[in-house]
Amino acid sequence: MSPLEPELKDDVEEIIETIIYLYTESRRLTKELARRAQLTGPQLTVVKILESIDDLSLSELSERIRAQNSTVTGIIDRMEREGLVVRERSTEDRRVVKIRLTPKGADIAAAIPVEPMEMFRAALASLTKDEVRDLLRILGKLSKKVKTIIKRDAAHPRGGAAEE
Amino acid sequence: MSPLEPELKDDVEEIIETIIYLYTESRRLTKELARRAQLTGPQLTVVKILESIDDLSLSELSERIRAQNSTVTGIIDRMEREGLVVRERSTEDRRVVKIRLTPKGADIAAAIPVEPMEMFRAALASLTKDEVRDLLRILGKLSKKVKTIIKRDAAHPRGGAAEE
DNA sequence: GGGCGATATTTCGCATGCTAAAGAATCCCC
DNA sequence: GGGGATTCTTTAGCATGCGAAATATCGCCC
Structure with missing residues (x-):
């Protein structure tokens, strides 16, 4: 079950290092890409998700971006302040808040051609x-x-x- | 140069998802492990680094934990406040600040048997x-x-x- | 139909994490 | 040896990011 031997220890370290490197680098690039559209990294991710799925609850959104609800509440607060999205109370379940892109938000989303993580995809293509x-x-x-x-x-x- | 074909698109997505999963999960576990010693994730990382290398400058520390100097300044501020580390101005180069574990910090480091990322290592062993x-x-x-x-x-x- | 546990969101307090700019100290070059 | 460029650290302002507690609503069960 554990054929890992001492001489492989360095390999293990290097694999961990590489995974961390790939993750942080892709995140950094997403952030840089977002900056060109005056957005933050998470905001770009949200805008791109809503572009294809319009009408997502805050919880669903949290799950998609792997963050806590309380974190997403803050992100949406700032995006609403900037006029990128609006909150709409669901009529079926009044506990639920639906997040929707404004025309301005949709324009910005459309103006950003590449997906976050595109760099990753290009690298995998090699x-x-x-x-x-x-x-x-x-x-x-x-x-x-x-x-x-x-x-x-x-x-x-x-x-x-x-x-x- | 780019033998990636459409049918592999889903594989690419899944690889990215998996890398993100592995990274976030290992981070979450480090944090949980730290919590048992009343530390935060980064604080545990710092304490463990200093345990083996005592006497590291703030810049060197930043590089090791892949964070900006300004981020580490804050982490060290809080650790100093908790009495885990001390700052010492270098005598050779008075711009440099050396970070050192206090006895209390060393005790805590010694009391935490496993390395952060240990979970990763165990999984790689399979x-x-x-x-x-x-x-x-x-x-x-x-x-x-x-x-x-x-x-x-x-x-x-x-x-x-x-x-x- | 009224209460009680479960679910969705927000609020609060804190700890990263970043960039830009400021403050010290050193280096280097004339 | 003096001054400007460089390096090390900190400060300031902002945006995540989290957990716990508070709020609001829903569902269910008696």
């Missing part, structure tokens, strides 16, 4: 088909394992995250 | 040697390509990040 397939398979296995560890850790939340 | 090697190779190729794209983009910073 890999061969087989490499993409391998990468996907291995990362999938990795994240499945992580999910298992987390589940076990949630059940016995007292040690570190990795004791055998 | 891969075979060959998989680790492949993953490392492919991620390396990927990040090299990203670096190239960034460099090109920095030279011509006007379009999106990925135009061909």
Whole structure:
């Protein structure tokens, strides 16, 4: 189950480093792209999501951008202040707030041609088909394992995250 | 150069999703681990770095945790307030501030047995040697390509990040 | 039909995290 | 050896980002 040997330790470090690098770099680029349209990174993400899905509740939006509701409340506050989106109370369930792009918000979204993460996509295009397939398979296995560890850790939340 | 075909588009999405998942999850776990010692995530990281390297300048520390100096200034402010570290002006170069663990900080560091990212390491241990090697190779190729794209983009910073 | 637990959103307080600009100290070059 | 460019750190202002508690509403169950 654990064929990992000492000599591979550095490899492990490097894999972690690389994943962190790829993540932070893609985020930085999203931010830079957003800046050209006078938006912040998360605001660009929200605008692009609403462009294709108009009419999303705050909770649904939070889930999509992997943030807490309270975080998204703040983001939407500022976007509403800037006239990019509007809040609309749902008529079916008055607890729910629907977020919708304003014409101004839609214009800005349309004016930004590339998706966030486009850079990532371009980089992945330099890999061969087989490499993409391998990468996907291995990362999938990795994240499945992580999910298992987390589940076990949630059940016995007292040690570190990795004791055998 | 770009053998990526339409049918692989979903694979690309999934790879990106997985990398984001792995990154955010490892961060969340670091934070949870830190909480048990009354620390925040970055504070745990700093304490663990200083445990092995005592005597690091603020800039060096920033570089290690991939954050801006101004961010680290704030983190160190709060850690100093809590009595975890002290600032010492360097005698050789009086512009430099050395950060050092206090006995209290050292105790806390010693009391936390696992490294941040340990969960990651445990998950990687479920891969075979060959998989680790492949993953490392492919991620390396990927990040090299990203670096190239960034460099090109920095030279011509006007379009999106990925135009061909 | 009234109360009670569950769900959706907001508020509050705090800790990152960034950029730009200010403040110190050093370097370097004439 | 003096001054300007450079480097190290901090300050200021803002935008996430989180958890916990407060609010509002809904659903259900008796």
